Amino acid sequence: MLNTLLTKAGAGEKIAMLTCYDATFAKLLALAGVDVLLVGDSLGMVVQGAANTLDVTMQDMIYHTRLVAKGASATVIMSDMPAGSYEHDKTTALTNAQTLIAAGAHIVKIEGGGDMVETARYLVENGVPVCAHLGFTPQSVEKLGGYKIQGKTEESAQIMLADAQAMVQAGVDMVLFEMVPAAVAAHITQHIGVPTIGIGAGAGCSGQVMVLQDLLGIYTGTADKAPQDYKAPRFAQNFLQQAGSVQQAVVDYVQAVKAGSFPEDRHSY
Template sequence: MHKSVYDIIKKKKDGQKISAITSYDYTLGSLCDKAGIDILLVGDSAGMVMLGYENTIPVTMEQMCMFTEAVSRARNNALLVADLPFMSYQASIEDAIKNSGMLIKSGADAVKLEGGNSMVKTISAIVDIGIPVMGHIGLQPQTTMLSQGYKVQGKTKDSAIKLIQDAKEIEEAGAFSIVLEMVSHEVAQMISETVSIPTIGIGSGVGCDGQILVVQDLLGMFEKIKPKFAKRYLNLNDDILKALENYKKDVESGVFPAQENWFSMDNDELTKLRN
């Protein structure tokens, strides 16, 4: 039986930190789940990491459903949350409910959407039909990036107060947790101490109730962007590149395939064939 939103909420109540990973495919999703990660997030960052887009804006519902289905087949233990992509929920509450339902049908246990006060009614409507919602404030790749670029949030008193108010309203709307992305660590800690639901930080300091990273960043597989907050536990990019170069050399020199890599006929049948 995999984790539920109540298991995640209980971890905060019990003073236990929450581990989360953004994952997009069956292979890495299986490893993340096997490692005991609490939350697998199928993020719309798949557009950049898996599809090569410049940002998350072009990602479609169909693509998010495909990635969600893949990761859902991989997990046995983790809670599975899927992102609602850009313009799948902003235009109307009806769109938000319909598209949330599509992600749940694709295997998600909950959905995530970006925005504070402006999204409170939408969050409440999705929760009212029985779909758990994870909020997301601070740097919002779908919107903040368009207007402000890549910058830390909550560095002034007024912006900090707005973030704290947004977090409270998201909680009151019924969300079960909130992602805090690139929020100053002081403000992230204040939010975490203010709301009763778990906060999941990314670039927002140790005061959050949990942390999330993109698995390709953690493993050192994605070179296009190297955010400061993404600790690299491995540097697989170099190792994979070296392995591929060695494969190419072995093919060109005839070292690969070797006898242990191919299949043979029975000698009697081979003799008959030659005759």
């Protein structure tokens, strides 16, 4: 199944990815033509109501991966490895990754570059497909000093390119860029041999991902934040506003990604 997706990307077809956390939406998204369902640790924010992703557990990820797999067993499912589940020990990382695969994931996503390359290599060598997540990495939000664009300087852009190339050499199948200048993400995409997915990284990536609740315009921050005080991220777009139905909003998103009309410059850095 993953090979079919990679073949599409190799032929130049844009990849449309959305986050998904339950069976009902999994079925709806699959029928609307979404290529990849990301069981993201973003569920910590949009499902559990937390301020970030740091408290999401392996049990949370296993549970939601199982739900999504029940709704869309014929669609590629990517699952995030949550904070603390892979960074400190390769053997533990493999055990946790294999558990997510057993729950229904076809590929797992890990955050970080340089120091995570050997972990990625170990997972791949043991039969686990991996997507590397570079740029802004939500699990490192405290270390990064908040939600900040990454790769803005020539030095940091070169480091990101080197990290992406190292991850590809380690055997990852995909690379995801979050909150990276569009020109940087496009340049790296042209210089590595695997598909790239962007979120706030411009239209030059091989595909795009959005958080489902952002696509529907229903996320307004944590419970203690007044909706009018919440500011949606620059890369988000409410597709439901003009669509008239949830199903049509998802179809419109898929079509926009495939046509290259989303994201626009206003969604990028």
